[in-house]
Amino acid sequence: MTELNTADSVRTTPEGLLWEPSPRWVRGRTGDVTVVDSRHPVLVWEPGVPVPLYAFPREEVREDLLRPAKNPPAGAHTGSQVFYDLEVDGELRENAAWSFPADELAGHIAFEWFQRTGKGLDHWYEEEEEIFVHPRDPHKRxxxxxxxxxxxxxxxxxxxxxxxxxxxxxxxxxxxxxxxxxxxxxxxxxxxxxxxxxxxxxxxxxxxxxxxxxxxxxxxxxxxxxxxxxxxxxxxxxxxxxxxxxxxxxxxxxxxxxxxxxxxxx
The missing domain is CATH 2.170.150.40 (Domain of unknown function (DUF427))
Incomplete structure (x- = not known):
């Protein structure tokens, strides 16, 4: 498990990403298949994007469902180096996940949210409550x-x-x-x-x-x-x-x- 400093503060990477650990239990599903089950998620804000996303330690992701992207997009996410296609029950979802090159986020994978981008995982949960479109920002009221x-x-x-x-x-x-x-x-x-x-x-x-x-x-x-x-x-x-x-x-x-x-x- 990648260890992260859990102090209550937002960090900045050289690439301009803001990030902080989240104490919430987060799960992501496609249909009935749980792709992410994480008790150590990280909230990430990309430059110029007003809403956050989650990144997860690889150990808490079903990496067996990920394939190297056949058609990785250019410039879709800040400094992203590796994209993945997601294959669940024979259905392939292109560029559903990616990793950031930032050293601080090494060993983490982020996912698209279907309700926001039309691809990625269908359902997301914080604890037992389903959440929609994107993670809620803990600094927003x-x-x-x-x-x-x-x-x-x-x-x-x-x-x-x-x-x-x-x-x-x-x-x-x-x-x-x-x-x-x-x-x-x-x-x-x-x-x-x-x-x-x-x-x-x-x-x-x-x-x-x-x-x-x-x-x-x-x-x-x-x-x-x-x-x-x-x-x-x-x-x-x-x-x-x-x-x-x-x-x-x-x-x-x-x-x-x-x-x-x-x-x-x-």
Missing amino acids: VDALPSSRHVRVEIDGTVVADTRRPVLLFETGLPTRYYIPREDVRLDLLVPTDHRTGCPYKGTAEYWSWRGRADVPSDVVWSYPDPLPAVAAVRGMLAFYNEAVDITVDGERSERPVTPFTKALF
Whole structure:
């Protein structure tokens, strides 16, 4: 077993990777096959990537299921040298895993998450709770707080939501999101779409688009019908992308923020 210093701090490698040991028991599966079963995972942040990933000691990975990659990608991960294809029950998943060249991470293997990249392992668990899309960042906080603020949302000058009973969601690194009861939203001005997204902090979201002719991005409104317990207060409520609509809080118009979502929206 590769020994790692377990002091509570983030380290940096010469390649620019940030990493720290995690105390969580992590398992990754493809179908009914457990590919990773680790009590010594490491969280890794790649330069320019806002979310972490896990890397695992080789001893806690089913290396017998890994094959040298037939078509390794160029520049897919920071300084990565070796990619692996994953073969489970006769199905080959290309470039599902890789290793970093950093000395500090020698002897570790990282995996793609299917829900994030469309390849890799299907299901991930921390302890007995399934987690989705990517590992949760221990340095990030998400709080959903009921409020009595007066929140009004306008699209192209039309008021589409007006409430004094929002839930404010505070998520590290993102603008405040205002979740509004459906009864306080002009649902007749919105049309449901087939778009769905997953979030490791909140769950699976469903979306609506604006019916009007204004230059508004599609899927500008979302809701979590069955949120994770930590943000249960937003259940069934609707939120609008601050980046694309006009939001007024207690009489003060908010500036439209520029976030990692802005480019995708526009």
